[in-house]
Amino acid sequence: MLRTPIPDFDSAHIGEADGTDPVPVTFTADLVIVLEQAGRNVCALILEPQLTPKANKRRVWPHYLTGAHAKLGCDVILLVVAVDEGVARWAREPIPLGHPGFCLTPLVLGPNDIPQILDPAEARKTPELAILSVMAHGQKEQPERAVEMAKAALAACHELDADRALPYSELVFLSLNQVAKAALENLMATRPFEYQSDFALKHRGEGRTEGRTEGIAEGRIHAILTVLEVRGLPIPNTARARILACTDLDVLNRWIRQAVTATSVDELLRDS
Numbered sequence: 420m421l422r423t424p425i426p427d428f429d430s431a432h433i434g435e436a437d438g439t440d441p442v443p444v445t446f447t448a449d450l451v452i453v454l455e456q457a458g459r460n461v462c463a464l465i466l467e468p469q470l471t472p473k474a475n476k477r478r479v480w481p482h483y484l485t486g487a488h489a490k491l492g493c494d495v496i497l498l499v500v501a502v503d504e505g506v507a508r509w510a511r512e513p514i515p516l517g518h519p520g521f522c523l524t525p526l527v528l529g530p531n532d533i534p535q536i537l538d539p540a541e542a543r544k545t546p547e548l549a550i551l552s553v554m555a556h557g558q559k560e561q562p563e564r565a566v567e568m569a570k571a572a573l574a575a576c577h578e579l580d581a582d583r584a585l586p587y588s589e590l591v592f593l594s595l596n597q598v599a600k601a602a603l604e605n606l607m608a609t610r611p612f613e614y615q616s617d618f619a620l621k622h623r624g625e626g627r628t629e630g631r632t633e634g635i636a637e638g639r640i641h642a643i644l645t646v647l648e649v650r651g652l653p654i655p656n657t658a659r660a661r662i663l664a665c666t667d668l669d670v671l672n673r674w675i676r677q678a679v680t681a682t683s684v685d686e687l688l689r690d691s
Contacts, residue, residue: 450465451466451487453493460493462494463488464496467483499526502554502555507529507532533548535560535564537571538571539570539575541571550591553572556568557569560599566602566603586641586642589642639671639675644662646675655684
């Protein structure tokens with residue numbers, strides 16, 4: 420009658436009609452932007468940065484959409500941001516839910532969709548896009564071009580407040596391949612007058628190796644905490660103290676990358 424196929428099954432039972440889980444499971448999107456008009460929600464945008472394919476994400480993305488729709492009472496759009504084109508292709512795959520016509524095809528912004536910003540003036544207009552440009556292309560582009568993107572992004576960081584300049588500048592350096600990173604470091608050492616911002620002097624600047632390492636660690640700690648706070652993940656005092664006390668740059672680098680996708684601070688610190 421309904422012409423809806425049902426898979427073969429061995430048995431059936433009556434399930435719980437109450438959707439409340441007695442042991443709550445937290446499903447937290449990375450960032451939700453709610454658009455309003457005249458005090459009324461008109462649309463919500465769910466942003467999900469994705470570094471690697473994760474099967475559980477394809478299960479929870481539909482939950483994010485339906486949950487936000489029920490809570491906010493407006494249209495909801497899912498946008499996945501991937502800095503690797505292979506991850507972008509994976510994220511674009513449709514997610515069938517089983518109900519006729521209920522299939523989610525995520526909107527995905529991949530490296531091929533992100534422009535390469537080389538002009539400092541253009542970077543200053545859209546600092547976040549300039550940072551995203553380095554994140555998407557800094558590893559795979561030719562070192563000379565990657566350095567130009569990084570210089571433009573750092574020029575944009577120079578004019579931001581410290582709360583954004585510090586984590587953004589660290590993301591720029593972490594997004595470069597080793598050759599481009601070394602070239603940029605050398606450029607900053609030989610032409611320091613162009614990089615006199617507070618974060619450049621404090622975290623990349625002059626002086627003894629020990630002080631320089633401490634400055635870099637401090638900048639990366641700031642970046643980790645900023646990412647976690649922007650995503651709305653609670654940071655227990657013990658976890659905050661552990662992050663603040665860390666001086667191992669390799670560990671801090673790993674935490675920065677994982678902070679983008681971790682579902683909790685416990686998950687971030689679990690393997691360290």
